[in-house]
Amino acid sequence: MKKQWWHDKVAYQIYPKSFYDSNGDGIGDIPGIIEKLDYLRDLGVDILWLSPIYKSPLADQGYDISDYYSIDPRFGTMKDMEHLIHEAKKRQMYILMDLVVNHCSDEHEWFQKAIQDPDGKYGNFFYITDRKEGEKLPCNWRSYFGGPVWEPLPGHPDKQYLHVFHKKQPDLNWENPEVREEVYKNIRWWMEKGLGGFRIDAIINIKKKLPFQDYPADREDGLSNMGNMLADAHGIGEFLGEMAKKAFRPYNAFTVGEVFNVKDDELKDFIGDEGYFSSMFDFNSHVFGKSLDGWYASQRYLTPDEYKHCIFETQKKIGDMGMVSNIIENHDEPRGVCYYIQPQDRCTDAKKLLAGVYFMLRGLPFIYQGQEIGMENLDFHTIDEIDDISTLDEYKVAREAGLSDEEALSVASAFSRDNARTPVQWDDGANAGFTTGKPWLKVNPNYKQINVQAQVNDEDSVLAFYKKLTRLRKSEEYKETIVYSQLIPYLEEEKNLIAYFRKGEKTLLVLANFQKDPRKVQLPAPAKKVVLNNKESVNWGCPRDNGEQGTFRKDTRGMEIE
Ligand code: TEU
Ligand code: CA
Incomplete structure (x- = not known):
């Protein structure tokens, strides 16, 4: 490379x-x-x-x-x-x-000109086909935001255009x-x-x-x-x-x-x-x-x-x-x-x-x-709190499929882009x-x-940890290893553990324990130095921020291995 x-x-x-x-x-x-x-x-x-x-x-x-x-x-x-x-x-x-x-917007000059003259130069900037009332669509692709990808061309009931996203996003014709x-x-x-x-x-x-x-x-x-x-x-x-x-x-x-x-x-x-x-x-x-x-x-x-x-x-x-x-x-x-x-x-x-x-x-x-x-x-409480065009479509689909307002809101909002x-x-x-x-x-x-x-100003914060990560990536000592070295999985079959090596000028081992209890992990060689630790000043078995006990220990360590 x-x-x-x-x-x-x-x-x-x-x-x-x-x-x-x-x-x-x-x-x-x-x-x-x-x-x-x-x-x-x-x-x-x-x-x-x-x-x-x-x-x-x-x-x-x-x-x-x-x-x-x-x-x-x-x-x-x-x-x-x-x-x-x-x-x-x-x-x-x-x-x-x-x-x-x-795609561009349907308000882009190109599309506006295509509407004025579908057979002219700009008509060919889009996918526009002939349409007859009641006739089958040119294809049955589903738009990402729901419904067919075809929409009648404004002002031209005998024509239709393709949009794989929203109808306000007509697809550009890359063949042109x-x-x-x-x-x-x-x-x-x-x-x-x-x-x-x-x-x-x-x-x-x-x-x-x-x-x-x-x-x-x-x-x-x-x-x-x-x-x-x-x-x-x-x-x-x-x-x-x-x-x-x-x-x-x-x-x-x-x-x-x-x-x-x-x-x-x-x-x-x-x-x-x-x-x-x-x-x-x-x-x-x-x-x-x-x-x-x-x-x-x-x-x-x-x-x-x-x-x-x-x-x-x-x-x-x-x-x-x-x-x-x-x-x-x-x-x-x-x-x-x-x-x-x-x-x-x-x-x-x-x-x-x-x-x-x-x-x-x-x-x-x-x-x-x-x-x-x-x-x-x-946590969205009503559908009015949502703005995203695709979530609103999903909500509609869920309602039409027979879900109650509450159920539809819950499924649409859980993965809403908003x-x-x-x-x-x-x-x-x-x-x-x-x-x-x-x-x-x-x-x-x-x-x-x-x-x-x-x-x-909190050394234990998430923000401080991200800063440590960016500093580590840029450090003279570990830069080459973090940027270029190969990733080699370690103990891949162990449940609730994500562990891998980065082996370059240095050998780094990342260990992340996702289980509730402490665990012993066999190191392939003695650790020379812990270079990263998400629990510097926090005790083992971290409780949730609200005081409840969680189900895993949330312990990550990055270390240099000899
Ligand atoms: O997303 C493209 C895309 O494939 C989306 O359908 C994506 O899978 C979906 O939004 C996941 O929820 C890009 C943009 O990132 C997105 O914000 C745009 O809405 C979309 O293109 C159209 O430009
Ligand atoms: Ca502003």
């Missing part, structure tokens, strides 16, 4: 709408991010990925872009953006924008070279502004199996999960290779793909030395346990052994062929501490344990905003210090206990 400038970095995802509001309108903004740069630098973060801030109707919170060349006024101005890039550079930090090019050139032009334009690169949204969807065809239905609605079509669609590499060559490589951009459903034999094409992207997220443990038969059929907590299985599987697959990007949560997933740790165990030490396990994996660690202080899911989108908890003042106005989404009432201010 060739060495790259970003390999030893730490990355952080900002969801701007919920990060920090500088002007009291209840919406986080770019000046708010600039104000917090020193905080992020101190945390040890080098790369900042910003979820979309382009001009957008915000139907899907900016993942529906109406102008790729401007900033939405709710987030700030182009000057603010340039200022942010400049201020980040001063601190040796890099900014990544979100590249959302599987003019579309691709527009995308590359936009990437280069942003790179010229001094970006570090891009996170690439939903990219696996750009290649459709054509001509349109049905796949076996997997639910009573007669529709077929998008995964079935994607498994059958070949040739995405032509688009991605072209994009890398024409837009990313000339700038040595760092790119991280949101890549689901990649075929094993194509991994190398994606993130090998000459790959389409620099890196891609490891979603193995997020996909695990989610049923294709219905989003609410099987979502649940992951046990430590299932989590171990997922991370080790990815590590084995990748080896030293490339670098994955490791996460425990993002803006589409529940909070990691609520997905991997059962409620009765969710204390500060458990949060640190999880942090240690994922941060020491081989790959680039991404921290999602608020994760560094152990932010948790929100869990991770509540405002960042900066202090214990009004609105958790996020805004002086009315926050656009409810603040988690636990902000009195969980907030940055309470942790920033």
